[in-house]
Amino acid sequence: MAEADDVDYTLHLEPDNVLLLAWGPGVSIEAGNARAAVDAVNEFAAGSRYPLLVRMANASHLSRAARDVFIEPCAASRIALLGENPVDRILVDYQLAAQPAPCPTRFFTSEAEAMTWLLEPEQQAIDPHQGRAVE
Numbered sequence: 001m002a003e004a005d006d007v008d009y010t011l012h013l014e015p016d017n018v019l020l021l022a023w024g025p026g027v028s029i030e031a032g033n034a035r036a037a038v039d040a041v042n043e044f045a046a047g048s049r050y051p052l053l054v055r056m057a058n059a060s061h062l063s064r065a066a067r068d069v070f071i072e073p074c075a076a077s078r079i080a081l082l083g084e085n086p087v088d089r090i091l092v093d094y095q096l097a098a099q100p101a102p103c104p105t106r107f108f109t110s111e112a113e114a115m116t117w118l119l120e121p122e123q124q125a126i127d128p129h130q131g132r133a134v135e
Helices: 031-045 064-070 086-098 111-118
Strands: 003-005 009-013 019-023 050-055 076-082 105-108
Touching: 009 031, 019 031, 031 050, 031 064, 050 111, 076 111, 086 105, 105 111
Parallel strands: 019 050, 050 076, 076 105
Antiparallel strands: 003 009, 009 019
């Protein structure tokens, strides 16, 4: 199994060909480590596209500059953002309303539900104006 480790996050391939990006506890996500994470996903994918599960609940801060990095297209075919509580959901909803994601993106508090959605066939309805899955 391929794995890339950094002080701020880990990245590896799950058994169902889902990339897992997990931010470390208390990490402040700024433009530099956001760029490193996106570059690591793209490098791992090597021209292919993968569903991406992002464990974000442990991060302490997400800067505006980091959010700008995350709206750029990358090797993710769809992104499930895994948080722990309603505050995480509010932050994600605000971000998606302010800056649409580059691919279908949804928030979950259940990893099982996130994985189910990530592994659904690609024919899911997409909102062409928002670039993300219609709920």
